Each structure stands twice: as structure tokens, then as C-alpha cells.
Amino acid sequence: MLSRPAPLIALLLSATSLASCGPSGPPEPPPLSEEALAAIGEDPGAPTKALARETDELFTLDGLGETRALVVMHGGKIAAERYAPGYSERTRFVSWSMAKTVTAVMIGMLVADGQLRLDAPAPVPRWQRPGDPRAEITLRQLLQMRSGLEHTEAGDPPYESDEVRMLFLDGRDDMVDYATAQPLEAEPGTKFEYSSSTSVILADIAARALTDSRSPDARRKAVADYLHARLFGPLGMTSAVPEFDRSGTLIGGSLIHATARDWARFGELLRNKGSVRGEQLVPRQWVEEMVKPSPRSPQYGLQTWLNRPVPEGMEQPLFPNRAPHSAFSAIGHMGQYVYVSPSQKLTVVRLGHSNAEERRAMLEQLADVIELYPAS
Template sequence: MFKGLPLLFILLLSTPALAENWPAEQWPNGAQITGPALQALESYAFAPRDDATRTGVRTDALLVIRDGQLIYERYAGATTADTPHLTWSISKSLMATVLGVAYGEGLFTLQDPVVKFYPALNNPAITLADLLHWASGLDWQEDYEYAPLKSSVVAMLYTRGHADMAAFTAAHDSFAQPGQAFRYSSGDSNLLAAALKSMVGPSRYADYPWTALFAPLGIRHAVWERDATGTFVASSYAYLTARDLARIGLLMARDGRWHDRQLLPRDWVAFNLQPFAGYRASQDEAVPGGHWWLNREVDGAARPWPDAPADTFAALGHWGQALYVIPSEQLVIVRYGDDRDGTYRHNDLLKLAMKAFAAKVQP
């Protein structure tokens, strides 16, 4: 039947395609990892810790997916496989993923002004791309426990801004022209959540993260808090189990595709993983993309996580929450913790994880 066809084409036709692994209700199990490299990783991630002072690395969950299969999982303390854990600022990347579905529906473009969807902003120059780059130009102060008096985010989450977080953010003055300078802002993320409400309409909004993203991925136990106006707190308050968060990582690792469905447009994922042009090196713990964090060289500076591959990207949250995606190694790593003293280092865990789990032996 192959008469007259080139040999290479015959081989392609006669060679079965490699099957991809995808989770159903549960993750399929892969070969379990053992050995000294894993022991070194566990010694770092699950080291004895002084809970009275809350110092030192404290990992609540560590889960590893390789090629769509669960190859490692460990929990500590009160956290179990069924615990929706507070993700803190991983919520920002989750909102970007939800927005990707809306983008695929044609509900907005990246260059749309935010006022088209949230008129209270009163600045027609700020685009949705600016918010996704944390580059609104609003004079936002992202300071946490040690500077509460001047902190915009503390005021937004806990005091005068908590009832309507988008309105609180919109009332800030500007420090730069939109799109020109990176300044990490939980307020920018909550403006995105408010804009989404107008994009999808009030009848769809309350369930939209579930119908658009969570249900198609098989995520069953997500919780996402809202402020008094019903707007999702996109900056901080999504809760997912480690197994469910790993589904987001696999979706992103496979360019927005879930089984045979292109849930996120490829150009949306490409935007998420493109460094913001206005970023200057050494401003943060990684390079900002479109509401994701990248392990890229910028301005001649070394990669933020030098012991991880250059294609590594992540969703990161306060006190050491992390979703790492390493496409070149087909790895997705979820790490939940409670690291309040700054001891935990992304590169330290990634270096040890690469030695334990990467397909290629690491030096």
C-alpha cells in the first residue's frame, strides 16, 4: 500500500504515535523515585523546624508530575492530598489563566483600555496588557508584614480597601506612564478580576473560573474568595489542592492544550511567557511575564534560578507557595509551605529537584 512513497513518509505512517499521559479523576502513577538525590531534596524541603518561632523552611506539600504522571508526593502537618491550600499570589497566575479562556472567546484584546471594562479607573491609557505586566503605572506599595502603615496591599486586603478592592486600587495616583515600568502590584491583579466581570457579564461571572477552567481540567475542590462587591480576590485568595494546582501546570506545559482541546490560545500562552520589555534586572525574585514568572536572562543579568533550565516558569506566592513548570523536562512541581523568615529559596529547591527528577542526570 506504500508503493511509490518516500521511505521517511512510510516510516512516519507506520510508527504509532507516543501516547500522552493525562489525569482523569486521579493522576496516573509513574515510576516512583528513590535514592540519595531524593533524600537530599527531602532533607531540604522537610527539615526539622522550630514551629514556636516559625523559622526555617517548612513545606506543607511537595508534588511532582513528570510526563503527565505522578511520581512523587509528600505532605506535612495538617495538609493532605485533599486539602485546598491557600495559594496567596499564585492566585494572580490563576486569574491570568482564567482570562486566557475569555481571550479565546474573543471577549477582549490585550491592547483594550481597562476603562472599557472598568470605567471607574479613569485612566484610558492603561491597557489590559499593562495590568498583566504589573505595569499600570499606579503608585502602589506592595509591602507586607514589616511596613503596614504605608502598604497598599495590607490596606486593600485588611482595612480601608477590603470591601471594594478594585475601587481602592483605581483611586491610587500614578508614578509612571502605563506600560513603561514594572512595579509588582496586587492591585493590578484585582483590577483584572473586576474587568473580567464586565467581559463575561454578571450572570456568568460568579461561576466563570469553574465553568471556563476548573471543570474542563477536572479540578473539583477549588475555593476562591470574593470581596463585598462579589469580585474575585485575584491577588491572593484562591485555594487548591496540590494535585489540582498541578493540572494548571500541565495545561501551561502543553501550551494551553488539554487532551484534544486548545483551552488557552497558543498566542495567549506565548504572551504569558514573554518577558515584559520594561523590566529591569534584579527588581524581583524572577522575571515578570504576563502574570507568570520566568527564568530568563534580562539586561545581561544571570537567570534568577541558574540551576534550573532556562524554560522554567512559575506561579509564585507569599511564604513560599510555588508552581514550577519545566517543559524541557516535562516536569510540573507544586510546593506549598509556610516560610515566614525568607529562608526558602526557589533555586535551592529547583537544583535539588532537578537532580532527583530530571530525565537527564544533573551535574
């Protein structure tokens, strides 16, 4: 019987040993924490472990900023809910610009009530003087951020922007006076310019439709009562607290506070086209109008961001390459989102604090969550 040379036997044994130690596939992900698993509902509509991992990473990955609250609703049920330390289901979170979408809903209800007309000139007293070109601005153009008014949302330095001046500096006591005083920089309807000042003008139009009084207390009460009686109360948004300036104008572009669950209720209202438990709070046609692309901005409807592709160089704060184009969102400063995707039966609320660079990375992670739900 022939025997193999010792060096050859050693080489074969070494190769066998190395093969057994080599990778047999992709590395196993780390085990899920109890907190990650506890955040997932009993019937989440997506694979439980995958949803737990993707939502966990919104809270734990570096470079995304701080996620403070997350609520995922699928088919009207909570699929996932989680809060960062120091926050809970009772915490009221500031809307920032998500308030704009609430303002649009209020305007739509007043249009349905016959108090306002969408394509009529906006009823702004200051603009009605003979020869004032701003008299041509329509309510629709204000809602679509194409009024043509000279509003600068972000400036360098920041304190020179209209948003900062109106909210915190010389315009803070009478915000609508500041906003309506600005001249035209473009013909009404021809230019898209995102503007919190525009949303304050809309809030003032709503107040004027609800009361003839110029008393700040009367204006504040008229709008607050209307919102609570017609929207927040029937919707179950019992935590909602709208803020007003000293003149009694709703700060309709920036400051409404509510819990994450109540923001999810608002998203569900829009997903169901204005209906809650069989009651039509907002006309179906109005919600459909809110999510139609503006002729000057395919990614914007009526005070609402749309998940639509845009030409190169135009801002798109969502992810049309990763989610249905029928999806839309209320979006607020520093990463507040009420994302709604009717074809996925999905509403996702993410609240927190992310700067511009972190927000881009955070949105990709949020898209990872959303992609777990196929569109019907």
C-alpha cells in the first residue's frame, strides 16, 4: 500500500481546516433587543423581525440625528410605536411646518362651508386698494405657494429670512401684517416659493371668514373653537394645541402641538380621504385636491409635499425612487414627518431632531421601513 508524503498530508489538512473556518454566507445580524421587539404590534402587516430591526435602526444608527417618536400604522392599526428616553405617548410634539397641512384642511372645510372660494382672489383687505397687483392673487395660488410675494424662507444670516423675522423678530406680534406687507417679486401664479408667511396669510383668511371681530381674543377663540369642534374633536386629536400670535392669528405655518398618536390620526384622516369611522369630516374632493401637483411644483400640492419625481435642481424632500408616487407627507423643520401612502395602507409618523445632512440619511432609513409594505 502506497503512503502519501507527509508534507502533502499536512497541506490537505490545513486546507480542510481553513475551509471549515471560512464564511458560509453573510454575517448574522446582531440579535434584536427586547425594546426593538416590544415596539412591534401583534399583526404589523410586515415581517415582525424585519420591521423591528428597521425601526430600531431609526433610533440607534449613527448619523441620523435623534428620533424621538415613531408610529407606524397599517390598515388603521398601530403596527409599530416607539419613543426615545424622555418621551412617551403623552408627549406633545411641535409640528413646525406640518401645521401647514392642517391649515390647508381648515381652509378646505371653509370652502366646503361656502365661506371661501378656491379660485377667487384671496380676501386680504390690504390688497384691495385700487391698482394693487396683489389683488390678483387667488386662494389656490396661496395654497400652492405660488403667490408671487417676496418671501424669503431661509436667509444667510438666518435672522434676515422672512420666516425668522416674522416668527421671532419684528413681525412676531402681528404676523399677518408682516406677511401681507411684502411686495410682489413675480406675477401671481408663475413661481413656486415655499413660505411660512404664506401659511399665516391663509390662517388670517380663515379667521376673517369665522369672525368679523378684530379683537385678538375673539379671533383666537373663533379659530380654536372651529378646529376643535370640526376637526380635532371628531378626529380624536384631543392633545392638539394650536398657537396664536398677539394679534390672535393662528401661526398656521409652524406651531401646532400634538402627540405622535394624534399626528398619526391626522395622517389617517388624509389616507381615508377625509373620512373617520364613516363620518366625512373633510370633503373627499378637497383631500384629492390637496395631493394634486401644482403647475409650478410637481412635488407640492395644497400645503402638502408629494412623493413625485422633480426636474434636476428642484427640491424633493421625500423619496420617489423608493415609494409610490401617490404618497404624500406633512413635513416639519428638523425632520418632522406625517407620511401617508394610501396604496400601502400606511401612515408613518417620525418626530425628532435631524439637521440637513442627517435628514438625508434618516430618510433612507425611513424608506427601509416603508419598503416592507407592498403597494396594493
